[in-house]
Structures are given as C-alpha cells and as structure tokens.
Amino acid sequence: MTSVPYESVSVKESGEKLLDLSQFDFVLETQYFTQGLSSDPRMFLRESVIEKLLKIQKELYVYTFKIWDGFRSREVQRKLYDRFFDELKWQHSDWSDAELHREVSVYVSNPYNPKRIPSHTTGGAVDLTLVNKGGSE
Numbered sequence: 299m300t301s302v303p304y305e306s307v308s309v310k311e312s313g314e315k316l317l318d319l320s321q322f323d324f325v326l327e328t329q330y331f332t333q334g335l336s337s338d339p340r341m342f343l344r345e346s347v348i349e350k351l352l353k354i355q356k357e358l359y360v361y362t363f364k365i366w367d368g369f370r371s372r373e374v375q376r377k378l379y380d381r382f383f384d385e386l387k388w389q390h391s392d393w394s395d396a397e398l399h400r401e402v403s404v405y406v407s408n409p410y411n412p413k414r415i416p417s418h419t420t421g422g423a424v425d426l427t428l429v430n431k432g433g434s435e
Contacts, residue, residue: 316342316369316421322352325364325429335377336370343368344421351424361428364435369421375409382406 319326319341330336343351347368355363370378383402390398399408407416417423427435 312344314344314346314421317345317348318342319348319365319368322348323355323362324351325362325433327364327366329366329425330370330374330378335381336374341365341368342421343424347422347424351426358428360431362431363426364429365424365426367418367425368423370416370418372409372416372419375407375416375419379406379409 326341328336328339328341331339351363355361379402382405383398386393386398386401393401402408407418408414409416409419429435
C-alpha cells in the first residue's frame with residue numbers, strides 16, 4: 299500500500315488532553331455518529347488545537363467554525379476506510395485491490411498499518427468549514 303508524506307512524520311504522545319468540543323463556541327455536526335460509523339456523538343480535539351481554532355475564530359468576527367470531525371478512534375477510521383473502499387469497488391469493478399487501496403488512501407488514512415498513525419487518531423486533525431451567523435456555510 300502506498301504512503302502519503304504526512305503519514306511518515308514521527309508522532310509522539312504529548313500527554314495533552316483531548317477536550318469535548320461541546321464546551322466551546324463552535325457549530326458541531328457529528329458526521330460519523332450520524333452515519334453510524336461511531337457510537338459516540340461527542341467530538342474531541344487536543345487542547346492546543348482548540349485554542350488555535352478559538353483564536354482564529356475570534357479574528358473572523360462574523361464567521362464561526364462548523365466542525366464535522368476531530369479525533370476518531372482506529373475503529374472509526376477502519377469503518378470509514380472500508381466504506382470508502384467498498385464504494386469505490388462498486389463504482390470501479392475493473393480496478394485491482396491495489397488500485398482501490400491507493401485511491402482510498404488519497405482521502406482516508408490507512409488504519410491497518412500499525413506503523414502509521416492516521417492524523418485524526420491523534421486528536422490533532424480537524425475537518426471544518428465556516429458558517430455565518432445565520433448558520434449558512
């Protein structure tokens with residue numbers, strides 16, 4: 299299976315706390331819970347990531363961050379990877395497994411290689427967009 303550059307960055311446990319995003323002034327849309335990929339409706343990020351997002355959000359004035367995803371367990375990462383793999387396999391039945399894995403890995407980190415640490419499993423990655431005060435993206 300192929301690797302992407304950020305997956306080769308050395309990751310060390312910092313001991314920094316994962317905090318529940320419901321404590322902060324963000325719009326939360328729990329995508330993976332809603333889709334049945336996670337049994338936990340809460341979202342978490344590392345404390346320093348939240349601090350940075352809050353600082354940036356304060357500068358945005360009329361916009362707020364809408365967060366879809368932060369920390370995800372390897373189990374959720376596997377479900378997401380497998381679902382995308384299955385969707386692509388259905389759409390491209392002529393592709394080999396190697397081609398499918400390569401394409402899936404462009405969008406979803408491979409959770410099956412124990413030497414890789416998908417960025418979302420660290421609590422240091424976040425999927426988000428901006429919304430205005432009316433909630434429109």
